[in-house]
Amino acid sequence: MFRRIGFLALTCAAVFAGIPAQADILIKNVTVIDGTGRAPQPGQSVLIQGDRIAAIRDHAITAPKGATVIEGRGKFLMPGLIDTHIHLEGGRVGNSSNGTGMERPLAMDFDTGRKMLHGFLYHGVTSVQDMANHDKFIFAMRDQQRSGQLVSPRIFAVGNLLTRPKGYASSGGAATVETFEQGKQALDTLIAQKPNMIKFILAPRNVGGGPEIPYFDPTLLHRMFMYANTRGVRTSVHAVEGPMQRAAVEAGVDVLAHPVYMTETDDELAPMIAAKRLPVSTTLIVLKNIFSLVDDPSYFDSKAYRDILTDEQIAFFKGAERNRYIATKLDVWAKQAFGFAQTNLGKLHAAGAGLALGTDRTIGATVLQEFELIGDLGIPPLEVIRIATLNAAKYMGAEEDLGTVQEGKLADVILLDADPSKDLRNIRTLSTVVANGKVVDRGKLDLPVNQRGK
Ligand SMILES: [Zn+2]
Structure with a gap:
């Protein structure tokens, strides 16, 4: 239910406040581990539009105008x-x-x-x-x-x-x-x-x-x-x-x-x-x-x-x-x-x-x-x-919206520098977090890692 409400709220806010729509995100050449237990799929293009995963293709796709492009070569994309x-x-x-x-x-x-x-x-x-x-x-x-x-x-x-x-x-x-x-x-x-x-x-x-x-x-x-x-x-x-x-x-x-x-x-x-x-x-x-x-x-x-x-x-x-x-x-x-x-x-x-x-x-x-x-x-x-x-x-009863990297799901995904399906400790090689369709600026989070040495 929160999907529909969330979508409508976002649309209305963007229209009425004159805020430009959230930038699309294209992750290129990435290995996708989709969360279903399926084997890793290399060479994928993942397009995020608004708060959703809009497309996953096994070939290159053209980035929409204004999109944030993330090079995924050598990286692993999995659900948050x-x-x-x-x-x-x-x-x-x-x-x-x-x-x-x-x-x-x-x-x-x-x-x-x-x-x-x-x-x-x-x-x-x-x-x-x-x-x-x-x-x-x-x-x-x-x-x-x-x-x-x-x-x-x-x-x-x-x-x-x-x-x-x-x-x-x-x-x-x-x-x-x-x-x-x-x-x-x-x-x-x-x-x-x-x-x-x-x-x-x-x-x-x-x-x-x-x-x-x-x-x-x-x-x-x-x-x-x-x-x-x-x-x-x-x-x-x-x-x-x-x-x-x-x-x-x-x-x-x-x-x-x-x-x-x-x-x-x-x-x-x-x-x-x-x-x-x-x-x-x-x-x-x-x-x-x-x-x-x-x-x-x-x-x-x-x-x-x-x-x-x-x-x-x-x-x-x-x-x-x-x-x-x-x-x-x-x-x-x-x-x-x-x-x-x-x-x-x-x-x-x-x-x-x-x-x-x-x-x-x-x-x-x-x-x-x-x-x-x-x-x-x-x-x-x-x-x-x-x-x-x-x-x-x-x-949590939220599997319609969350939990996998699949078209139509909410875009909560993480990028790792090493393969977690080879070694689970590679979960500690995280480089990018996308939450609700937006790249999280980890360097701006209110945390000691961003304050020590400053
Ligand atoms: Zn408890």
Whole structure:
């Protein structure tokens, strides 16, 4: 639906304000990796007109008058990366490198949010889905992005979570529900904000373990899923224990926000998820980076991190945040959970389930790490690319418009200097980002890489 509205809005603005139409872009002689899993296609010409991919030809085409021409010889064009699970900084006070940090007080720090979004775009992430945040903050950011005021990846968002009183993530703005009548009210309130999805919590324990806490009865969950669906909104669930995830699947959830990571799953769950064609967000890096911050925090020294984080942010993670993990033994828990997540994602992939890239983090550079970690599961590179693009678009219900380099799709594409289908680490050779049909000036993004040494 947003395609038609977006197109009309753009046309009207151009006509009535007398603004010249956006320049066409022609990318010549490029190897296209289209995101469907198809083999790379060399020698292609890709024409972008307005916000769409207008033509892809296997021969040279004449550039329309005024077009920006990009020489693509030796380069690789693929869809922009999509992160199906983030929690944008700025909606809560302070920093958090793991999970929702939902216990922190609400904030409306748009400046921090904008800089973190620039960090995603800088690394070629052209869409993000926020999977729980301060609702007023994240929907305001989404409005700014959709209206063109904000240079940003496309923002999709769930807003507030839906959970049980005293349940996991119940503090700090979540809607809490005990009965179906309360559930209907909470859902009506959430749906009035036009969320891209609704996220429910089905967790009998906090992240890191601990005593049992209240969680949804599966019958109540089923009734709420159906209520949301009949109002045109898809549902997702945080369910990271085997029996809970199975209950959510049986109750009719549309997508899974994580693989199971509290235990190894039995051999029935993965085939059941595959048969129902439920997409699963991978969320490996949130676990890996917790124990790596304690064992070997050198990833914060990588170019990908240093380009987008300030020295102060890096010092915070390596100092206070690292000490917090050590004090709470969160690293010990995360290492075990990471192993379970890898095993269970392997079972899902083997069963034919659709994985979708998701980080559960706030930092754009983690998307590159997640991309590489999915490859470490033994999944071939072209499939990993599909998981990070087309499958992620399907996860968000946006595959008609996003996720592949194909005629008619929105022009969210990235150019790499080396072949990611040969080595996934070549995702770090990015040279150009095109978002919504416009070349992003990466040198003008509000990021430390563009400020250090000036
Ligand atoms: Zn999350």
